[in-house]
Amino acid sequence: MLDTDWSEGWRGAFGIELRAEAIGLAWRGWPVLPGTYPAGDDGDRAAEWSRPVPAHDDWRERLGAHPHKVASWWTGSPYSLLVATGTVLDAVEVDDEVGRRAARLLRVQGAPAPIVAMPNGRWLFLTTAADRLPVALAEDDSVEWHGAGGWVPLPPTPFEHGVVHWRVKPEVWGWRLPDAASVHDVLARALHGPTSDDTPAPSSAQELLAVGRSAA
Template sequence: MLDTDRSESWRRAFRVELRAEAIGLAFRGWPVLPGTYPAGEHWAGREGVEDSGPVPVHRDWQERIGTKAEQVATWWTGRPYSLLLATGKVYDAIEVDDDLGRRAAGVLRSVGMPVPIIATPDRRWFFLTQSGAELNHELATDPTITLHADGSWITLPPSPFQHGVVHWRVKPEVCGWEIPTSRTVQDALLDALQEPTRDRLVTQLIGAD
């Protein structure tokens, strides 16, 4: 019984945190939406959907983009829904693996230009950018890189995953809530791709013997 009470208390506190974050972002004009959430080995919150990650709770989610903060507040009154950001209307996101993400973040830090970055428990990093630009050809043809634009979404902190919680690697406050152009992030990614990774260094050393 105590474990059940503790679990319910945790869910309630987590729902309050998700709701507060959703309201705050909606007030800033971020197009946030509720998403399905982990419940044991499955995802709950929307009937007939079996996915390995969060998806919008409402089937007509695209028609709900831009909902006012007051209405957004009601979405999290009953369940600990994941917090999603609809991309393509205000912001896009460029998704990469954690290795490239770390290197690109280093490039941006080196020029004094931190940008909002999200990381998920499955080792994916998301760089937020202003909407409207396509990926450079080199990035677009890399199977490990994905542009989330119109018709897509990403998961925002502090949404839960099966094994962990989505978190900020660089919070928007660090950047003064200024979201960079896509070109800024893409240039950093291109620079990072030119940096020698550990695997490349090992290959070079072996080849030099």
């Protein structure tokens, strides 16, 4: 069960925000799709809901729909917000400890990636689409790659025990997705534990972050 009160009022407020986010992402070319939600859902899957999955069996055929069509999907239904992976973007899912290390390393480099945090303690690092995952990541059981044929939830999607939220918003770096290989390298380094590169970012990195924000 959700710890969050999924009342009619709460659902209505988040439904408006979910619809607005879906439309905005669709205008930017992100392949968004409706996902299941914890109460008032259609179909047998609602009773066993713990995390969102595509709300429609034909979700692959819906990808790339015009934003006006996307808006109609969320009209009257507070669907979760999902984005398909494997074309425009991929996502690499790691645990909280690795996620924090990787985020620090990216800040030091002055190149933050869009990062999503889920209430189950898992982090999603969004990148450009890739055709494979490096061996160091692929062989680690704590790492999950969301590539072709997959999807991930985006804020403010309701989740078991809370709501999905941004750790680093896409607009921080002007909506430019980071190169997959570069983020994979950082995540591989983060898997090995704290390094000297985890020291606080120097002022030059902070200046780069400011530039990224001004470009958003």
